[in-house]
Amino acid sequence: MNEFTMNDLMVLMPYAPIIIVAVTSLLAMIAITIQRSHFVTATISVVGLNVGLFTLIGQITGVIDSGAVVASAEQLFVVDSFAKFNMVVIFICALACCTLAYAYLANLKDNKDELYLLLLLSTTGALLMVSAQHMAAFFMSLELLSIPLYGLLSYTYMRNRSLESGLKYLVLSATASATILMGMAFIYAQVGSLAFKPISLVLGSMFESPLLILGAALMLFGIAFKLSAAPFHMWTPDVYEGAPAPIATYLASVSKVAMMALAVRFLIDSALLALPSVQMLLVVMATLSILAGNLLAVRQTSLKRLLGYSSIAHMGYVLIVIVSIGAAADSISSMYMAIYAFTSIGAFGVVTLMSSPYRQSGEADDLSHYQGLFWRRPIITAVMTIMMLSLAGIPLTAGFITKLFAILAAVQGTNWFLAAMIILGSAIGLFYYLRVMLTLFKRPKQFIEFDVAGQWGIRVGGLMVIGVTVVIIYFGVLPNSLIVWSDMARIW
Template sequence: MNDITMNDLMGLMPYAPIIAVVVTTLLAMIAITIKRSHVITGTITVTGLNVGLFILLAQIGGVIDSRYALPNAEQLFVIDNFAQFNMVVIFICALACCTLAYAYLANLKDNKDELYLLMLVSTTGALLMVSAQHMAAFFMSLELLSIPLYGLLSYTFLRNRSLESGLKYLVLSATASATLLMGMAFIYAQVGSLAFKPISLVLGDIFESPLLILGTALMMFGIAFKLSAAPFHMWTPDVYEGAPAPVATYLASVSKVAMMALAVRFLIDTALLALPSVQMLIMVMATLSILVGNLLAVRQTNLKRLLGYSSIAHMGYVLIVIVSIGSAADSITSMYMAVYAFTSIGAFGVVTLMSSPYRLAGEADELIHYQGLFWRRPVLTAVMTIMMLSLAGIPLTAGFITKLFAILAAVQGTNWFLAAMIILGSAIGLFYYLRVMLTLFKRPKEFIEFDVAGQWGIRMGGLMVIGVTAVIIFFGILPNSMIVWSSMASIW
């Protein structure tokens, strides 16, 4: 009996980083019931996420043996190199968001502790998503990520925009989840399996089944909503604008990385990407995302909305990689999403440091609030400038390397039209990214509505955005380490 128990425990070793986050959530709950303290809850959260990250890195480095697998013929989850790479990115992004949230919530008069609980639960869902290989695991982990987001988006509920943001995401996300479930039902009715891999084994016999194509299309619509890919992008700018700045950071980083990883595993493991109709659907969504995202971003004067439209365009670039090189897209999409997530943290991090939950004027999200920032906050201006250059894909930033790999992937797949779309989208994007940078260096305003604390650079949020900037520059100048690191992110 003891041997069986020990085997079961050893079988859970690959899931130790996820278990660490679950335990942290329980500890944070207990701490809140004993005594409400922003410092204690924040410390428990960050410590728990660090413990999970260190365990994961020890597993990747071989210090902790994680080769055990649960004795189950049809596992719900799998911990492979692809999952571990994306889990590292999620841990780092979640830590960054919690760090930014701590400074942001300092002036909040309401309860602060529940925000960390919601972030921990949502992060657990994200970690499970990147390792899901079964339809049931797909849906459960996705909902575990999404449901806490409704509360997070509405957290500063006395601001009407925050409440509107949460409500809008709730209604539209529920619709997307229903669409996903219907798609899964159609695929199960045709294939007879909910696991990803068995679908690929029977695909040859029912290659052009109308039921299979309909089910896959419905699932792709649900995935496109979660990724904010056009034409299912309508919620993105409104939700980004209304969300509290640290939550918008979380939505742009952790949520997007987890959803993209799950989508890539689903499409590769099921081999549904081999269907010409699915390829055409992804190509249309990628093209629309690039055009809609970039063209609508040009008109924006609100920085959070601008970054929201920018995210739509970037999802289009990643979809091009997936449709161009198929089963070889795992490592390139992982690298692209990691760099995009870090860049989003840097850009939204500046907004967060400049913002406060309950100022009468709202958050520092209008471009005019950043006019002349260089003359009083040169380091913060440098951070925002480098993030804009990376998003635009300018050389000597990590964003340039990932854009280059996206173009090479399109060329490798002989999709010349899609390669041209990436170049066209980048050219349009350059216009509005440069406009943000020019605003930073304009003549300073006489009246300053928003500014950071005098010693912002020595606070954890300030150190974090400076650290992310250093990473973006390092990978841009010396990309080999990033390329080697991401090449390990392969699906078994």
């Protein structure tokens, strides 16, 4: 009996970081029922996420036993190096969102504790998503990520925009999930298996199967919605604008990293990238995402909407990497998404520090709210400037390195048109990123509507935003460590 228990324990060890987050959500739930305390619930959440992160790092470095990893094509989840890399990114982003949420909710008179509970549940779903290698695991983990987001987006319900944001995401996300399910049904009807790898084994004999192509297309449409890739992107700016600033940060980082990792594993393991029709779909989505995201961002005066359209364009760049180098896209796409997530945390972090959940008129979202910010808050202006430069892909920032690798991937795949699209998109993007930076250095307004707290730099949220900025500069100046770090993100 003892031997059986030990064997079970060793089998569960690879999933220890995910189990820790799930247990943390239970502890947070118990703490809420015993005594409501914003500080206690936030502390439990942050401690649990830190324990999960350090356990994962210990397993990667070999300090902690990672258990008996037995890879099987039919198992639901697999914790390989690709999953571990993306799990580290998800843990860091979730911790950043928790710290930002603590300062943001400090003056909220309504219940604050449930936000952390929903955040932990959604993070559990994200961690499972990057490990999923089976259709059932795909759908269950995706819904575990998505369903808590409905409540998170509507959390500041006293603002109509927040309620509208949650409702839009609920309706459209449910439609995307139904589309993914239908695609899975078509693939299963043709292949006879729900696991990813068996699809590749039978793909050769049914290369032009209409049912398989239809199933793959429907799944890609659902994935494109979750990634906010064009032409399934229309929800993104509205949801970003209405969402509470820390949750918009979470949506732009954790949600995108998890969905992209799952999409990459699905496309590579199933070998669906070998289908010319799937490649064509990805090329069209990438091209439309870059054009729509960048051109629509040019006219925006709302910073959150601008960042929303920017995310559409960046998803297009990553799709180019996937379609250009296929099975070798795992590490480069993971590196791109990690840096994009950290940059989004920095940009949305500034918005969060400037915002309040109580203003019916909205948060510190309009560009006019940031006019002349440099003259009273030079450090936070420097943070926002570096984030904009990184998103634009300017040298000496990590964003330049990732965009360079995206262009190299397109060239390696001899997709000259797609390489040109990255360059064109970056040129258009430079215009609106520079517009944000110029606004920061203009003559300040006489009436200041929003401002950060006087001691923001010594608070946890402020320190975290400054820390992300240091990371972006470090990887931009010394990219070798970033390349080595991302090279471990390989699918078995």
